[in-house]
Amino acid sequence: MSVTFSLEALPTGTFHAMCDEVPIVTGVTSYEAALEAVTAHQATCAECAMYRPFVRADVDVDEDRFSVNVSNVNARDLLFALDLPHDEDLSGHEDGAAFLARVLVALGTERDDAALPERQGRDLPGMPFSGPWTIDCARPAGYITTRLEELHAVALEAARLGRSVGWS
Numbered sequence: 001m002s003v004t005f006s007l008e009a010l011p012t013g014t015f016h017a018m019c020d021e022v023p024i025v026t027g028v029t030s031y032e033a034a035l036e037a038v039t040a041h042q043a044t045c046a047e048c049a050m051y052r053p054f055v056r057a058d059v060d061v062d063e064d065r066f067s068v069n070v071s072n073v074n075a076r077d078l079l080f081a082l083d084l085p086h087d088e089d090l091s092g093h094e095d096g097a098a099f100l101a102r103v104l105v106a107l108g109t110e111r112d113d114a115a116l117p118e119r120q121g122r123d124l125p126g127m128p129f130s131g132p133w134t135i136d137c138a139r140p141a142g143y144i145t146t147r148l149e150e151l152h153a154v155a156l157e158a159a160r161l162g163r164s165v166g167w168s
């Protein structure tokens with residue numbers, strides 16, 4: 001399970017359809033028109049059996065560039081560093097300028113950001129003994145700082161556009 005921090009994106013009113021990495025149609029003005037293109041494409045495409053084609057609404061920001069994906073465990077540590085709720089529901093959103101202020105404070109705060117070894121088990125510190133089997137992947141030194149630097153870019157763009165930053 002993972003959590004993605006992302007810049008609020010607004011739909012542009014157009015749609016695109018993809019087969020694996022290949023565009024089937026782009027810039028059409030209705031979902032139905034994109035779906036029709038997919039149906040026509042599927043009749044002649046062998047790849048579609050393996051890669052389900054999909055239709056997606058276009059948005060006005062580069063979602064890949066302005067998002068940060070981390071594991072739930074690392075999301076908890078990041079939310080803790082940002083002084084945001086980090087116990088149960090790892091989702092929320094905040095105004096970009098306010099989020100940017102949190103990131104700057106977090107980047108200016110000393111923390112133990114040492115490397116962590118992989119951990120496995122049901123009795124990890126901070127986890128209930130009877131909980132599910134948990135695997136924490138190893139984490140290199142400076143991991144939280146690096147993610148905060150990435151979040152800084154997301155927050156800066158959100159503040160510039162007057163948008164929010166969301167995480168879920």
Ligand SMILES: [Zn+2]
Nearest residue numbers: 019045047048
């Ligand atoms: Zn296809």
